[in-house]
Amino acid sequence: MQKVYYFYNLCFHPAELWAKDLSGRAVDASNSDNYPPHNGWLGFHAISRKGKNTAVPYKLNLQPGAISRRGWVGQETNLTNLRINMKTRTVKVGRNDPCPCGSGLKYKKCCLSASMTPNRDIEALYSKKYGIRLKKERDIEAIRKAGSLVLETLDLVESKIRPGLVTEEINTLVHEFTIKNGATPAPLNYRDFPKSVCVSANEVICHGIPGNRVLSNGDIVNIDVTSILNGYYADANKTFFVGTPDADATKIVSIARECLKRAMSIIKPGNTLGDIGWTIQTYAEAQGCSVVREFVGHGVGFDFHEAPQIPHFGNRGAGITLIPGMVFTVEPMINFGNKDLRILDDNWTAVTKDGSLSAQFEQTVLVTEDGYESLTPYEL
Ligand code: MF3
Numbered sequence: 140m141q142k143v144y145y146f147y148n149l150c151f152h153p154a155e156l157w158a159k160d161l162s163g164r165a166v167d168a169s170n171s172d173n174y175p176p177h178n179g180w181l182g183f184h185a186i187s188r189k190g191k192n193t194a195v196p197y198k199l200n201l202q203p204g205a206i207s208r209r210g211w212v213g214q215e216t217n218l219t220n221l222r223i224n225m226k227t228r229t230v231k232v233g234r235n236d237p238c239p240c241g242s243g244l245k246y247k248k249c250c251l252s253a254s255m256t257p258n259r260d261i262e263a264l265y266s267k268k269y270g271i272r273l274k275k276e277r278d279i280e281a282i283r284k285a286g287s288l289v290l291e292t293l294d295l296v297e298s299k300i301r302p303g304l305v306t307e308e309i310n311t312l313v314h315e316f317t318i319k320n321g322a323t324p325a326p327l328n329y330r331d332f333p334k335s336v337c338v339s340a341n342e343v344i345c346h347g348i349p350g351n352r353v354l355s356n357g358d359i360v361n362i363d364v365t366s367i368l369n370g371y372y373a374d375a376n377k378t379f380f381v382g383t384p385d386a387d388a389t390k391i392v393s394i395a396r397e398c399l400k401r402a403m404s405i406i407k408p409g410n411t412l413g414d415i416g417w418t419i420q421t422y423a424e425a426q427g428c429s430v431v432r433e434f435v436g437h438g439v440g441f442d443f444h445e446a447p448q449i450p451h452f453g454n455r456g457a458g459i460t461l462i463p464g465m466v467f468t469v470e471p472m473i474n475f476g477n478k479d480l481r482i483l484d485d486n487w488t489a490v491t492k493d494g495s496l497s498a499q500f501e502q503t504v505l506v507t508e509d510g511y512e513s514l515t516p517y518e519l
């Protein structure tokens with residue numbers, strides 16, 4: 140029977156994997172009987188040099204003579220009740236030699252090539268376990284196009300924002316511009332949402348319905364645009380000042396902006412959703428503000444709201460590990476006062492319970508091999 144262990148971008152010889160349980164007792168990791176999480180998906184957290192948690196899901200057919208590749212080679216790792224150290228050695232393998240990972244394929248057809256079998260396995264795992272649909276190059280290209288239309292739409296709205304503007308006029312602008320560009324406004328009729336864009340002013344956290352509200356000097360207003368172009372969704376929002384903001388308005392908008400900036404900066408394979416939430420929550424709360432819990436970011440691209448959910452609060456190292464091909468939004472809603480909200484009788488508009496200001500910024504982000512790319516890129 141073939142022993143299967145799961146690691147991220149890492150091949151190794153069983154004899155080079157050694158483990159101790161937390162009492163310090165050595166465990167023979169090359170013997171699956173002594174190695175509890177054998178024969179299944181082994182997801183564990185590695186502690187990188189920076190001391191950050193990075194999780195490690197990868198499939199590897201373990202056979203003698205494995206080689207080391209890039210990855211978290213040699214790093215100390217934590218597994219629920221095990222401490223594992225990995226050592227690696229490099230073995231010379233010719234392109235046409237049998238792959239040392241034990242697949243039975245030629246090395247060049249297996250671990251040498253970028254399209255390693257484990258990539259397909261991890262795709263299946265993320266789909267089955269989390270419902271996450273990873274995006275391929277052609278998908279990414281299409282979402283990027285939808286994303287630039289979203290950004291153009293936000294720019295158009297920004298150019299029209301002034302005291303006296305009626306929120307309904309913003310809806311007309313967004314709707315007509317979207318259609319004119321061969322796209323569809325995703326909010327319209329989405330779960331009975333009646334308009335083509337969300338317009339959320341001051342104490343409105345999100346999902347404000349455009350109507351007869353008139354913007355006045357000193358207001359802040361969030362415009363959230365989602366467009367469907369050639370079947371692909373991109374989702375982004377910004378909070379704008381109407382006229383001249385006061386100190387509180389300036390503060391909440393800059394904190395919300397900084398939350399998104401910090402969250403995006405840590406997006407890379409190996410970091411987790413908990414790292415994203417933690418980054419936002421820690422900063423917002425240190426500034427005396429609060430993070431809305433009821434609404435979260437989300438996978439996006441094939442559909443408006445896909446798995447996974449992206450909470451804007453949480454614990455470092457917790458949650459799903461980011462892997463290349465994931466596309467999701469980060470869209471922290473930050474309240475000046477308390478985090479609690481209520482929903483108005485229109486069943487959509489979310490407002491702060493304490494009436495305090497709320498601001499938000501959102502981008503659609505792709506996890507790349509070594510970091511992230513915003514598919515709705517704008518300066519933060
Ligand atoms: N664009 C929002 C988001 O960021 C969702 C709006 S749903 C709607 O997820 F129906 F209100 F449009």
Ligand code: CO
Pocket residue numbers: 374436437468470501
């Ligand atoms: Co969104």
Ligand code: CO
Pocket residue numbers: 363364365374375376470501
């Ligand atoms: Co949005």
